[in-house]
Amino acid sequence: MTLLLIIDFLGTIAFSVSGALTAMKKRLDPFGILIIAFVTAVGGGTLRDLLLGAHITWMRDLTFVYVIGVATLLAIIFRKKLGYVRRSLFLFDTIGIALYTVLGVEKGIAADLPPIICVALGTMTACFGGVIRDILCNEIPVIFRKNIYATACILGGVSYFILQKTPFSTEVIVVIAGSVVISIRLLAVTFNLSLPSVYGKDNEIETQKRIENANKE
Amino acid sequence: MTLLLIIDFLGTIAFSVSGALTAMKKRLDPFGILIIAFVTAVGGGTLRDLLLGAHITWMRDLTFVYVIGVATLLAIIFRKKLGYVRRSLFLFDTIGIALYTVLGVEKGIAADLPPIICVALGTMTACFGGVIRDILCNEIPVIFRKNIYATACILGGVSYFILQKTPFSTEVIVVIAGSVVISIRLLAVTFNLSLPSVYGKDNEIETQKRIENANKE
Amino acid sequence: MTLLLIIDFLGTIAFSVSGALTAMKKRLDPFGILIIAFVTAVGGGTLRDLLLGAHITWMRDLTFVYVIGVATLLAIIFRKKLGYVRRSLFLFDTIGIALYTVLGVEKGIAADLPPIICVALGTMTACFGGVIRDILCNEIPVIFRKNIYATACILGGVSYFILQKTPFSTEVIVVIAGSVVISIRLLAVTFNLSLPSVYGKDNEIETQKRIENANKE
Numbered sequence: 001m002t003l004l005l006i007i008d009f010l011g012t013i014a015f016s017v018s019g020a021l022t023a024m025k026k027r028l029d030p031f032g033i034l035i036i037a038f039v040t041a042v043g044g045g046t047l048r049d050l051l052l053g054a055h056i057t058w059m060r061d062l063t064f065v066y067v068i069g070v071a072t073l074l075a076i077i078f079r080k081k082l083g084y085v086r087r088s089l090f091l092f093d094t095i096g097i098a099l100y101t102v103l104g105v106e107k108g109i110a111a112d113l114p115p116i117i118c119v120a121l122g123t124m125t126a127c128f129g130g131v132i133r134d135i136l137c138n139e140i141p142v143i144f145r146k147n148i149y150a151t152a153c154i155l156g157g158v159s160y161f162i163l164q165k166t167p168f169s170t171e172v173i174v175v176i177a178g179s180v181v182i183s184i185r186l187l188a189v190t191f192n193l194s195l196p197s198v199y200g201k202d203n204e205i206e207t208q209k210r211i212e213n214a215n216k217e
Numbered sequence: 218m219t220l221l222l223i224i225d226f227l228g229t230i231a232f233s234v235s236g237a238l239t240a241m242k243k244r245l246d247p248f249g250i251l252i253i254a255f256v257t258a259v260g261g262g263t264l265r266d267l268l269l270g271a272h273i274t275w276m277r278d279l280t281f282v283y284v285i286g287v288a289t290l291l292a293i294i295f296r297k298k299l300g301y302v303r304r305s306l307f308l309f310d311t312i313g314i315a316l317y318t319v320l321g322v323e324k325g326i327a328a329d330l331p332p333i334i335c336v337a338l339g340t341m342t343a344c345f346g347g348v349i350r351d352i353l354c355n356e357i358p359v360i361f362r363k364n365i366y367a368t369a370c371i372l373g374g375v376s377y378f379i380l381q382k383t384p385f386s387t388e389v390i391v392v393i394a395g396s397v398v399i400s401i402r403l404l405a406v407t408f409n410l411s412l413p414s415v416y417g418k419d420n421e422i423e424t425q426k427r428i429e430n431a432n433k434e
Numbered sequence: 435m436t437l438l439l440i441i442d443f444l445g446t447i448a449f450s451v452s453g454a455l456t457a458m459k460k461r462l463d464p465f466g467i468l469i470i471a472f473v474t475a476v477g478g479g480t481l482r483d484l485l486l487g488a489h490i491t492w493m494r495d496l497t498f499v500y501v502i503g504v505a506t507l508l509a510i511i512f513r514k515k516l517g518y519v520r521r522s523l524f525l526f527d528t529i530g531i532a533l534y535t536v537l538g539v540e541k542g543i544a545a546d547l548p549p550i551i552c553v554a555l556g557t558m559t560a561c562f563g564g565v566i567r568d569i570l571c572n573e574i575p576v577i578f579r580k581n582i583y584a585t586a587c588i589l590g591g592v593s594y595f596i597l598q599k600t601p602f603s604t605e606v607i608v609v610i611a612g613s614v615v616i617s618i619r620l621l622a623v624t625f626n627l628s629l630p631s632v633y634g635k636d637n638e639i640e641t642q643k644r645i646e647n648a649n650k651e
Binding site for chain 2: 457458460461462463464465466467469470480484487489490492493494496499510513569570571572
């Protein structure tokens with residue numbers, strides 16, 4: 001329990017800081033930065049709970065509201081020093097999406113939904129805060145272009161269901177499925193992997209240009 | 218029943234392909250293409266069900282998840298050949314929005330809502346998947362600029378309620394209301410109709426320029 | 435009661451016109467203008483009710499649908515004369531957000547939520563229609579950059595809870611909290627105040643440029 005809570009805190013911190021950074025790149029004011037940080041941290045889980053017709057957790061449990069507030073404040077104050085903790089933030093983010101994937105999958109199972117939808121809910125929990133962040137900042141969501149992020153969550157969710165066919169206990173399954181997410185993400189970043197492009201080689205330079213244009217501020 | 222299901226399939230295919238095409242125009246990766254296709258196909262109905270507080274159909278019935286998956290895969294593989302089936306896709310799309318309009322209207326009636334809201338729900342079911350698609354792709358939604366698409370749905374929905382005052386059976390009303398949507402859409406495209414501009418003639422060239430600028434990738 | 439209803443009407447009119455104006459600046463067609471006006475007027479309350487799992491008011495009570503329709507129609511017809519009523523619209527908008535803030539706070543209290551979430555719901559009710567308007571029009575939401583708008587709502591909401599510790603009746607608290615929102619907004623606009631920038635003085639010109647670029651149509 002305590003370990004899960006710590007991971008959840010670290011993930012929330014990483015998500016808030018990522019939201020705050022995107023908002024500051026767009027030169028938003030403090031209110032805008034806070035909202036973007038908040039939405040990045042809780043947006044995926046909120047969308048999942050809306051689709052499930054479930055209660056929205058952060059409306060009744062304020063812990064995460066405070067964590068997000070403090071993390072955002074620190075991100076604003078130390079915005080020029082965040083480069084020094086980039087590696088830690090990346091790790092927090094990675095274990096955060098692993099946890100959120102597993103949490104989303106388990107919420108789907110609890111609601112008695114088919115496996116493919118549970119995996120989708122897990123991926124949504126982990127990734128859609130970032131999608132809403134990018135929409136609010138007027139960008140095409142980054143995970144639609146660099147998808148190893150989402151692919152890691154999908155494969156982690158799939159492994160959860162494969163492992164359920166084995167005699168492993170739920171705790172072990174959670175740890176392995178989470179590790180799958182973390183490993184794929186780390187491998188993808190280390191070796192700079194991405195899904196195969198569907199557009200063919202000759203188009204790659206043009207693609208790069210279009211993406212840059214699409215993102216021009 | 219079977220006919221409705223076939224129409225629903227054809228509509229879902231057309232919506233998925235339209236989403237996949239928009240995503241490929243933005244050079245998204247396979248994951249992004251799949252998500253945009255999915256959202257285009259189910260987004261309108263999902264928003265309607267959220268507003269109604271109803272269950273989200275695709276979370277419990279996987280048929281459409283599979284249809285969307287296969288349609289998207291085929292759209293990616295045959296992306297250079299889609300021009301040959303453009304006419305079929307347009308027809309699928311047109312009968313699709315006719316069906317979705319009627320379905321949305323009937324969901325509103327079942328929830329005992331006033332006619333104007335039922336028509337809005339029908340139009341939303343048919344059109345808002347495309348709105349979410351365009352937002353995710355960082356464009357101003359196309360139906361806000363070429364509105365015969367939405368107008369066809371609105372008039373189809375209105376005719377549903379007018380026909381209810383007649384002794385026609387529900388089946389006949391469904392068919393006529395759906396035909397109204399299809400006819401208006403076909404007429405509008407054939408004769409290149411659009412709602413009268415509110416901006417006056419002298420501004421038309423400027424308008425054209427602005428729209429082009431607003432949509433520049 | 436009647437006074438509240440009149441304020442609610444005036445606020446809805448101001449919000450609809452603000453939506454219609456943004457839509458016309460983007461040269462949308464009549465359908466697009468209507469949808470943007472509608473979403474600006476009811477979007478904040480709808481998001482609040484979705485998060486609360488409550489019924490969506492405008493789906494059952496058509497009064498506001500009609501008010502929005504008429505206000506939008508008048509805004510389109512008199513679009514070149516709206517400069518003459520700009521001051522009235524600004525006042526309507528200001529008392530509108532004051533009312534919506536208090537309404538949102540009270541909905542949160544009725545749902546037994548913690549004060550910080552009630553203040554967030556009040557601010558959301560007042561401000562998020564505008565956020566959705568800006569997203570649909572492909573702009574970075576204006577309240578993320580000029581935040582005295584949202585700050586006025588937050589401080590009004592906070593004063594509601596401070597006043598609850600006093601022996602004032604609920605009616606008096608509502609009036610004072612609403613007045614706080616109105617006063618801060620008027621002061622902010624009169625003296626051209628905004629939250630302190632987090633980016634430092636030397637960056638201000640660059641900031642200005644970036645904002646202009648980000649908003650270029």
